[in-house]
Amino acid sequence: MSQVNVTINGEQIQAEKGLTILEAARGAGIYIPTLCHHEQLESYGSCRLCVVEIGAGERKKIVASCLYHISEGLVVETETEKINGFRRTILNLLMHRWDNIPAALLEKYAAKSNDRFIDNMTYCILCGLCVRYCHEVKGANVLGFIGRGTIRQVVIFPNQSAKHCATSCPDGMECLNFCPTGVISSQYYGKRPADGQTLPHAHPICINEDINILEVLERVGYV
Amino acid sequence: MARLNSVSDLDALRKDILSRRDPKKTKVSVCSGTGCRAYDSEKVIESLKSGLNTHGLNDKVDLVTTGCHGFCELGPVMVIYPEGIAYFKIKPDDVDEIITGTLSQGKVVDRLLYVDQEGNVQVKEHDIPFYKHQNRVVFGNNQLIDPENIDDYLALDGYQALATCLGSMSPEEVLETVKKANLRGRGGGGFPAGQKWEATRNAPGDVKYVIVNADEGDPGAYMDRSILEGNPHSVLEGMLIGAYAIGCQKGFIYIRQEYPLAVEHLDRAIEQMRELGLLGDNILGTGFDFEISVHRGAGAFVSGESSALMSSIEGKVGEPRPKYIRTSISGVHGCPSDLNNVETWANVPVIINKGVDWFTAIGTEGSKGTKIFSLVGKVNNTGLVEVPMGMKLHDIIFKIGGGIRDGKKFKAVQTGGPSGGVIPENMLDLPVDFDALDKVGSMMGSGGMIVMDEETCMVDVAKYFLEFLADESCGKCVPCREGITQMLHILKMICAGEGQPGDLELLEEVAAMTKECSLCALGQSAPNPVLSSLRYFQAEYEAHVNDKCCPAHVCKDLITYHIDPAKCKGCGKCLRNCAVGAISGTKKEPHIIDLDKCTKCDTCFMVCPPKFSAVTKLSGKESIA
Numbered sequence A: 001m002s003q004v005n006v007t008i009n010g011e012q013i014q015a016e017k018g019l020t021i022l023e024a025a026r027g028a029g030i031y032i033p034t035l036c037h038h039e040q041l042e043s044y045g046s047c048r049l050c051v052v053e054i055g056a057g058e059r060k061k062i063v064a065s066c067l068y069h070i071s072e073g074l075v076v077e078t079e080t081e082k083i084n085g086f087r088r089t090i091l092n093l094l095m096h097r098w099d100n101i102p103a104a105l106l107e108k109y110a111a112k113s114n115d116r117f118i119d120n121m122t123y124c125i126l127c128g129l130c131v132r133y134c135h136e137v138k139g140a141n142v143l144g145f146i147g148r149g150t151i152r153q154v155v156i157f158p159n160q161s162a163k164h165c166a167t168s169c170p171d172g173m174e175c176l177n178f179c180p181t182g183v184i185s186s187q188y189y190g191k192r193p194a195d196g197q198t199l200p201h202a203h204p205i206c207i208n209e210d211i212n213i214l215e216v217l218e219r220v221g222y223v
Numbered sequence B: 001m002a003r004l005n006s007v008s009d010l011d012a013l014r015k016d017i018l019s020r021r022d023p024k025k026t027k028v029s030v031c032s033g034t035g036c037r038a039y040d041s042e043k044v045i046e047s048l049k050s051g052l053n054t055h056g057l058n059d060k061v062d063l064v065t066t067g068c069h070g071f072c073e074l075g076p077v078m079v080i081y082p083e084g085i086a087y088f089k090i091k092p093d094d095v096d097e098i099i100t101g102t103l104s105q106g107k108v109v110d111r112l113l114y115v116d117q118e119g120n121v122q123v124k125e126h127d128i129p130f131y132k133h134q135n136r137v138v139f140g141n142n143q144l145i146d147p148e149n150i151d152d153y154l155a156l157d158g159y160q161a162l163a164t165c166l167g168s169m170s171p172e173e174v175l176e177t178v179k180k181a182n183l184r185g186r187g188g189g190g191f192p193a194g195q196k197w198e199a200t201r202n203a204p205g206d207v208k209y210v211i212v213n214a215d216e217g218d219p220g221a222y223m224d225r226s227i228l229e230g231n232p233h234s235v236l237e238g239m240l241i242g243a244y245a246i247g248c249q250k251g252f253i254y255i256r257q258e259y260p261l262a263v264e265h266l267d268r269a270i271e272q273m274r275e276l277g278l279l280g281d282n283i284l285g286t287g288f289d290f291e292i293s294v295h296r297g298a299g300a301f302v303s304g305e306s307s308a309l310m311s312s313i314e315g316k317v318g319e320p321r322p323k324y325i326r327t328s329i330s331g332v333h334g335c336p337s338d339l340n341n342v343e344t345w346a347n348v349p350v351i352i353n354k355g356v357d358w359f360t361a362i363g364t365e366g367s368k369g370t371k372i373f374s375l376v377g378k379v380n381n382t383g384l385v386e387v388p389m390g391m392k393l394h395d396i397i398f399k400i401g402g403g404i405r406d407g408k409k410f411k412a413v414q415t416g417g418p419s420g421g422v423i424p425e426n427m428l429d430l431p432v433d434f435d436a437l438d439k440v441g442s443m444m445g446s447g448g449m450i451v452m453d454e455e456t457c458m459v460d461v462a463k464y465f466l467e468f469l470a471d472e473s474c475g476k477c478v479p480c481r482e483g484i485t486q487m488l489h490i491l492k493m494i495c496a497g498e499g500q501p502g503d504l505e506l507l508e509e510v511a512a513m514t515k516e517c518s519l520c521a522l523g524q525s526a527p528n529p530v531l532s533s534l535r536y537f538q539a540e541y542e543a544h545v546n547d548k549c550c551p552a553h554v555c556k557d558l559i560t561y562h563i564d565p566a567k568c569k570g571c572g573k574c575l576r577n578c579a580v581g582a583i584s585g586t587k588k589e590p591h592i593i594d595l596d597k598c599t600k601c602d603t604c605f606m607v608c609p610p611k612f613s614a615v616t617k618l619s620g621k622e623s624i625a
Ligand SMILES: Cc1cc2nc3c(=O)[nH]c(=O)nc-3n(C[C@H](O)[C@H](O)[C@H](O)COP(=O)(O)O)c2cc1C
Pocket: B184, B185, B186, B187, B188, B189, B190, B191, B193, B213, B214, B215, B216, B217, B218, B301, B302, B303, B304, B305, B306, B307, B339, B340, B341, B342, B344, B345, B446, B520, B521, B522
């Protein structure tokens, strides 16, 4: 594989052609925050926390590092004042969906909730990690999205679940491990997950918040 | 119809059609577009048909049912050629007089003529200010063509441009021509079409696609619908020329489900092309093969975005996808795909037929040709208008649009659709030009133009557009989904009188992030209505936040209704019309509004006779005084 030269935060780095900026940076030990990225899955570009500045002078531009591929001579800045300001705003906004964002992340970007924002505490940041894991790795398509805009949410398709969950994930719900907020393993989608806790047989649900996940899973014969 | 096996076959067919037509013969063009149909143009056409029959005029008069003429608010619309007499708001009952008067004796039916606000009457279409200042390069043929009859298109040099390209130009020459014409995309971004074609042409791969974007999700815009309904072949011809230049054999038309008439005419047009051998293998015997499939979109605003549209064509969810690799390199099924807007495609045959020099003589340095706008809002004349690029906003609004309704004052114009921006009065000299509009924080977009008068609240306007965008955001990425939600929430609070110091800065902070960090152009442009109104109407925002005052008297929570005792003559009209009984008073004495009961329905304000105008709305400090 051919190598290309890139400059990240002033540091000259050689990395494999075809990598994303994020992969190249991580390979060189440079931190870029992410919430919707996982190395097992295709990049999705939804959280935008990974934005970086590329280019120089007039032609500077902001791109999502998990999606943008490196090329010879690319110049990248990952922690400019502008970028960190955007990350702060993104986290400020997300706090009104997910009020237990890891403290380290909040502190790093001095993010804080703002009482001028309206709360929509679903604890699901719609990062799509669960949906994509189920689809890309398991080929099961048990999970999906419905709705547009603010009412977009993750759903489980019970018929698909009955067909696939037990065979695709015999040792327990693998998608659980991918949820950054832990909401997927709380008993009700949209309820605050207990800190650091996961239910052994819980699953993301559901079009209707009042549906008990365990009941649905029982109905479809999962538990 | 016999298949055309060569360019000369096409020429022969055209000659034959023209030989059977007499340009001096009376031709009645009646609009049967979606707008006029809503005013029962179908019935008018039926009466005309039977009337011409009973009066034995079938041989003397040609009746053409056409697509939109542009002046839909005065529909049903009719033009009688060769004189060019224009009639408006025609009822089936008027038809008899048109036949016995105008068509039989050349007598004009006065009451169907156009009358402007000052009472000036115009007989001829080209004397009517709404039409006079337009330059209808793309749209003009609409009223001469029955969209279901390919002969009408052929009679007006239809498919001549295609024949020229296939018969005597190499694909490279066609590409060069479009590049030299500097045709820029009419669907939103204004990207040079030739450059996009070239990128697609040069991209590696044997299978390539051309696509027509007829999703037209911008509320209030209907130019693409009107072109497809009225002159579908112009778009199809443009598409074929593009396909030839790029080197593809397959095209898609992505059209919204809600355009049944356009779909019908498109399907019919494609069928006719196939019969003539203008589609399929070996078109005009030149070895060029091309196929088209029509794709109906579900009609979400975001599905018009290029990557979402392509996902949708692939049968996937119509959601934008990351696009650092351009769709001209990797589009539908990973193949190089060129996407252009309906109006962009319709310009292509014009450029080939009339030449680069002719085309580039119209417009400005950076924006060539014409642009169709959907002129709506508080102007006297609304409709579809096609103007040369570079025309001043002022001229569009005041010359073509006839100025502001009811003698009110102009306040602002929103161009570029819901994610465009507002432009204030002191910038009305601005030319319509891609770059000039961008520079002031708005955009050309697909050509929406909403005119607002002094009774419009700019905070309310920003809120309105953000409401639309909040519904239409696909919800995939955080900046757009959360950013629009919170900006909208703040705007709602400001309009409700709950604005606080710092709100405007917060709006700016969120807007800047949303603009820079969103995944697709919907999110990237969504802050425009907020940022542009903040930029040009900051004082109005401040009045809302600091003084709890809505200067335009629009925001319900910030106004109260009062009756001016000096003006009220006690006619009692308001009292009788107030649904909640908030008004009291004895006859011929000034009336009073009980503010505790008043629901601010605006009824009394509307019904109080203009000669009294005793009901007033007060806001902020006004109401305290
Ligand atoms: C949210 C969104 C909606 C869009 N809707 C349309 C549309 O309805 N029609 C259209 O032609 N272009 C639309 N566009 C622009 C297209 O993405 C694309 O730029 C255009 O079709 C390219 O054609 P053009 O270069 O000929 O303008 C939209 C873009 C965005 C971001």
